[in-house]
Amino acid sequence: GDHWGYGIEDGPSVWHKTYPIAQGNRQSPIDIVPHQASCDPSLGPIVLNYDHCTSMNIANNGHSVIVEFDDTDDRVVIQGGPLDNPYKLKQFHFHWGGKGCHGSEHTVAGNSYASELHLVHWNAVKYGTFEEAATAPDGLAVLGIFLETGDDHRWLNMITDALYMVKFKGSVTDFEGFNPMCLLPSSLDYWTYLGSLTTPPLYESVVWIILREPIMVSEKQLSKFRMLLLTEEEEDQRIHMENNFRPPQPLNGRKVRSSI
Numbered sequence: 001g002d003h004w005g006y007g008i009e010d011g012p013s014v015w016h017k018t019y020p021i022a023q024g025n026r027q028s029p030i031d032i033v034p035h036q037a038s039c040d041p042s043l044g045p046i047v048l049n050y051d052h053c054t055s056m057n058i059a060n061n062g063h064s065v066i067v068e069f070d071d072t073d074d075r076v077v078i079q080g081g082p083l084d085n086p087y088k089l090k091q092f093h094f095h096w097g098g099k100g101c102h103g104s105e106h107t108v109a110g111n112s113y114a115s116e117l118h119l120v121h122w123n124a125v126k127y128g129t130f131e132e133a134a135t136a137p138d139g140l141a142v143l144g145i146f147l148e149t150g151d152d153h154r155w156l157n158m159i160t161d162a163l164y165m166v167k168f169k170g171s172v173t174d175f176e177g178f179n180p181m182c183l184l185p186s187s188l189d190y191w192t193y194l195g196s197l198t199t200p201p202l203y204e205s206v207v208w209i210i211l212r213e214p215i216m217v218s219e220k221q222l223s224k225f226r227m228l229l230l231t232e233e234e235e236d237q238r239i240h241m242e243n244n245f246r247p248p249q250p251l252n253g254r255k256v257r258s259s260i
């Protein structure tokens, strides 16, 4: 099972012992330096088509809270931008900090946000299964959206209101009909670069597309994420899920392109 986490004993600084790719040359997240990103006029707009929402469930996997989608149909897609094929939505999940401190994975000119939402898509045109795509250099496309504290996000309540149902590690509950379009900011301007999963197995299989505009969520909504537990219902100890983010990794000469 997963013996990695975000603590002193099992956190990002020791992941390389079990997952040597952690020290690879296209790891994520990274610090995005806007004025060093190359504006690429050949980069078209991102096209999202989440209209036929086929969310299935919401779960606590002991590392994050994750909403999974039925990817047997080919309707929930992201395409355009740096992508050569349409990719299908598989799941989305979040990374966040502790009370008041930051929790995003990517940073912008050294600044981090309170949280980061990852919408994970896979290249079902080139690969037969998600697992196969997850190990291929162009197998996954993850759309990253920053969450900044401010006003309440009216649609995020649908997620935060369900979190009490998945308080314990390993819990899952139905969560149907959720359309992630409601979590997007108004602008789809983005930065893009080639990287990896930000958690084990850290596969270097991700085309990252990070939206520049954050969405606003309230401190109250964020505090509900911190109520989630790393521990299972049967365990006596109760450890809260917070600071589940990996710090920025070396760019190793990679180019970050911007659509702006």
Ligand SMILES: CN[C@H]1CN(c2cccc(OC)c2)S(=O)(=O)c2sc(S(N)(=O)=O)cc21
Residues within 6 Å of the ligand: 063, 091, 118, 120, 131, 134, 142, 196, 197, 198, 199, 200, 201
């Ligand atoms: C635990 N989290 C990862 C789980 N995944 C994974 C991928 C392939 C194989 C596998 O187990 C065999 C699991 S995943 O592709 O759903 C993703 S995406 C992602 S992030 N933060 O970079 O967006 C982390 C993970």
Ligand SMILES: [Zn+2]
Residues within 6 Å of the ligand: 093, 094, 095, 118, 198
């Ligand atoms: Zn993630």
